[in-house]
Structures are given as C-alpha cells and as structure tokens.
Amino acid sequence: DQIFQKAGYRCGRYISPTIFCYLERFQINGAFMEEETLAKLMTKVANEAREMREEGRDHPTLFELETAVAFLWFLEQQVDIVFLETGLGGRLDSTNVIEQPLCVLFASISRDHMAILGDTIEEIAREKAGIIKKGCPIISYPNEAKVENVLRQVAKEVEAPIFIVDENAIKKETSSLEGQIFAYKEYKGITLSLLGEHQLKNAAVVLEAIEQLKPMYPIEKEAILKGLSTVVWKGRLEVLQQSPVWIRDGAHNVDAAKQLRKSIQQYFQIKSKRDEIQFLEVENDKMQGIHHEKLKIAKNTVKNTKKMKDIEKDTSFYFTNRRVFYIIGVLADKEYEAMLQIMAPLADVIVTMTPEHNKRALSSSQLADCARKYANTVIDGKTLEKSVALVKELATKEDIVIVFGSLSFIGGLENLLVS
Incomplete structure (x- = not known):
C-alpha cells in the first residue's frame, strides 16, 4: 500500500481486525472512511440484504455487509488498486468473491482459529489456499514445509504460478529499534522501518509481488525504497x-x-x-x-x-x-x-x-x-x-x-x- 502510494497510485485497503476504531477497516491512501459515508453505504447494502431475506435467501453476515460496503466505496472513489485482507481463513471468506485477483499473497501461516479452520497446519493451509485462482500469481512467505507443500499442490491444481521467498537471499546488514537495513536479490541497501526478522521476510514477499505487478503498475525503485522506509504497522513490534x-x-x-x-x-x-x-x-x-x-x-x-x-x-x-x-x-x-x-x-x-x-x-x-x-x-x-x-x-x-x-x-x- 505504502509503495503504491509513493508511486502515485490511489489505493483502497480493507483490513480486519482493527486496533483504533471501527472505520479503520476502510481506507483510501491511509485515510479512514468518514462516518457519513459509512451510514450512506451501509443503508444501501442493508436495503439489498432486506430484499434478499424477503426472497427467502439467507441474510448476509456483518462481515459480508462490511465487505460489500468496502467494494462500493472503492468503486465510487475510483481507486487504482485494492489491497484486501481476508477476515478468516480464505476459502469461505467474504473477500474471496473476487474471481480473478491480480496477485495472491500469503504471510506466515500458523495454528490459529482451529475451531473453524481445522486442527492441523495442513488443514489450515488448505483453507487459506482457497483464495488461489487459476493463472493468478502466488507469492508466499517462507512457511514450514507442510504449509509450502499444500500451497504448491493447490497452485498446481489450478495452474497458478507460485513464488516462495528465498530466505537465503535475505541479507540483514543492520538492525536496531529505529529500523533495519537489508538486501534481497537485486535490491540493495533497503531501509525497513518495521522491526523483527519476520518483517524482513514480509518485505521480501512485497518485493516479489511488486515484480509480478510491474507490467500492470509501473513502479520506480525510488518509490519501493521510500515505501519500505516509511511504512508504519501499528501494533506490530x-x-x-x-x-x-x-x-x-x-x-x-x-x-x-x-x-x-x-x-x-x-x-x-x-x-x-x-x-x-x-x-x-x-x-x-x-x-x-x-x-x-x-x-x-x-x-x-x-x-x-x-x-x-x-x-x-x-x-x-x-x-x-x-x-x-x-x-x-x-x-x-x-x-x-x-x-x-x-x-x-x-x-x-x-x-x-x-x-x-x-x-x-x-x-x-x-x-x-x-x-x-x-x-x-x-x-x-x-x-x-x-x-x-x-x-x-x-x-x-x-x-x-x-x-x-x-x-x-x-x-x-x-x-x-x-x-
């Protein structure tokens, strides 16, 4: 998101959970949705949901309503690109209505929400892999072998190219409470404002994704470096x-x-x-x-x-x-x-x-x-x-x-x- 903003693109972002306020989940270029906008769009979505109920169909969940609100807002505001974060899992998540995403990114996959996603890491990984679509590039954090095997298998099933971050290509130069400097493949001297070695791997995921998106969204190296050096992720170390x-x-x-x-x-x-x-x-x-x-x-x-x-x-x-x-x-x-x-x-x-x-x-x-x-x-x-x-x-x-x-x-x- 920060890199695309530095490159001059208008970016929509839909996240959960939030830390500070409800409206944090709806963002365009880092600015939260206004209350009046939420009221207008939620009323429109609620009316549609009421008609669905009258037709005998199930009433949408709250997260489904919120997802619809986000999509309407991004459409009205004519954003250039949207970054969607799944709410829970992937296969059955509301955000998975997107039929052909530009790129699918996986961060660290671990044991969480087991009551819903499954008891084993393989079951959890397969649920998350449900967002993979035919022909869509996949970029993954270097997860444990069991997780990577599931992602590779699903990618093969739907004929989607998969790129897993090369952990050995990450070269950390310095690290302090002020940030980190590292290199990844052809990118040298990258300053990352986020702390922790895991964030170096997350940054490498971003760099791999940028390479896949460049044909559609030209981005200069300067924007990439500025984005990584100024990114803020509240509540993460x-x-x-x-x-x-x-x-x-x-x-x-x-x-x-x-x-x-x-x-x-x-x-x-x-x-x-x-x-x-x-x-x-x-x-x-x-x-x-x-x-x-x-x-x-x-x-x-x-x-x-x-x-x-x-x-x-x-x-x-x-x-x-x-x-x-x-x-x-x-x-x-x-x-x-x-x-x-x-x-x-x-x-x-x-x-x-x-x-x-x-x-x-x-x-x-x-x-x-x-x-x-x-x-x-x-x-x-x-x-x-x-x-x-x-x-x-x-x-x-x-x-x-x-x-x-x-x-x-x-x-x-x-x-x-x-x-």
Whole structure:
C-alpha cells in the first residue's frame, strides 16, 4: 500500500481486525472512511440484504455487509488498486468473491482459529489456499514445509504460478529499534522501518509481488525504497516510548509468540531468567484496589548453585540489570498456555489483564493462574488501565515493557502512557 502510494497510485485497503476504531477497516491512501459515508453505504447494502431475506435467501453476515460496503466505496472513489485482507481463513471468506485477483499473497501461516479452520497446519493451509485462482500469481512467505507443500499442490491444481521467498537471499546488514537495513536479490541497501526478522521476510514477499505487478503498475525503485522506509504497522513490534522502553505487539498465537520472543532477545540481549535469577524481596501491598506484589528488585541474585566467580568464567551467562515487564491479555480460545511457555522465561514480572468489551476474553485471574506455572512473579492487574498504572510505578527508565496477547485491546495503550 505504502509503495503504491509513493508511486502515485490511489489505493483502497480493507483490513480486519482493527486496533483504533471501527472505520479503520476502510481506507483510501491511509485515510479512514468518514462516518457519513459509512451510514450512506451501509443503508444501501442493508436495503439489498432486506430484499434478499424477503426472497427467502439467507441474510448476509456483518462481515459480508462490511465487505460489500468496502467494494462500493472503492468503486465510487475510483481507486487504482485494492489491497484486501481476508477476515478468516480464505476459502469461505467474504473477500474471496473476487474471481480473478491480480496477485495472491500469503504471510506466515500458523495454528490459529482451529475451531473453524481445522486442527492441523495442513488443514489450515488448505483453507487459506482457497483464495488461489487459476493463472493468478502466488507469492508466499517462507512457511514450514507442510504449509509450502499444500500451497504448491493447490497452485498446481489450478495452474497458478507460485513464488516462495528465498530466505537465503535475505541479507540483514543492520538492525536496531529505529529500523533495519537489508538486501534481497537485486535490491540493495533497503531501509525497513518495521522491526523483527519476520518483517524482513514480509518485505521480501512485497518485493516479489511488486515484480509480478510491474507490467500492470509501473513502479520506480525510488518509490519501493521510500515505501519500505516509511511504512508504519501499528501494533506490530511497535516502540511507543523510550526510557523505559514500551512496546506493543499483537502476538496472539504460538507462532507470533515465538517471533516476539526472538525479537526481544535480538534487540535487548535478554536471556531466560526462570532458572537463573531469584528475586529476594517481594511484599504484598494494595494500590488503587489492585492486589499486587510490590517489587524490590534492586537486589537480584544468582541461583544458589552458581557462585559469582563461576559467572565471571561462564560467558554463556548474561547478567543484566534491565528488567522485562509483560502486560498480557488474551482471548479464551487462543493457545495462551503455550504462548506463556514460550514468553514467560524472559520476564521478570508478568501483569495480566482482561481485554474489555470482548465476550471471548479470558479473565485476568485465569491467565494469572496459568502464568504462575511458568513465571516467578505474576500480578493480576485486572484491567489495562490498572495494569499500565502499576507498571509505570514499578518500572525504571532502564526497563523494558512489552504489551501483547491480542490486537483487541492494545489500541488504547498510547493514551494511558501519556495520561
């Protein structure tokens, strides 16, 4: 989207879920649809849906209505190209009414929405592969072999060319909290504003897609480089504040948790603390109605079996005064225990919260009980607001705070940090 905008094209974008507001799902060149426009188009679509019901046909779902609204808007606004994100899966998704897309892109495919898409990674991949159309170019993230085999098989069945990113062709040059510089095939010295090694792979998917679309949409290299260097993806390893560092990430499944852990270790050189560090002074206290463990972690000590002289000789042991705080909220139908097993070893303190206004939300107390299996210090923060207030009191300017678990609540974090 950002690359096409830099090249001068008018771009429609339809996404879900949203982070900040409902209208975020409908965008043209980054601007959200106006409320008045939504009201006008939704009324038109609702009238059609009513006629369908009167004719004895099924009433469209809400997502189907929203998809129709998006298509109407893009048509009225005469956009040059539309970027559609499937809502769930692919084969039965509302966006899959497009008979001949220009190009089909697959990001990382992992275990998620198993109750709907299937229990195995192969079943999930086949559902997602349902958006592949005859003769339509396919570009894929370098997924695990089982996923790639499914995509290749479906591509062969419908005679569609498939291009899977060559992971070995990605050459990372530098990486920091300000961004990354990398090369991919003939593209050299690319600055990417997004963080994490997985985003280098996503950028490579984009570069492969651009090559397929160039015959229809001429794009200069300058637009490609500017687009990648300025792209913003809210809620994806996004640094909100420094001193202490506050990061929000929408990681809500096992694969995303692995990527997040890898990124934390990469950027902050944090190693597992579960077995290596004890916290000496912990006292119970109450603040603003929250029952929490007020931490005095100025004194960290190594496990009794390790002596300081051993540490000096053991270069594999990383001793740091930077503490890692998590604020976590999840939905009950996610593999949250597996996520905790992956993420908890890096944390000094885990604060749990309940995502608000979501019937699928797991309670903070249940999440805290689960987290205590894998972490030394777990606090039930109840709500996002109380959890942020608590961590703001406890964290020093050298510490790191990671807020993750669901895209459903992280949009409100910025206002809480400045309040």
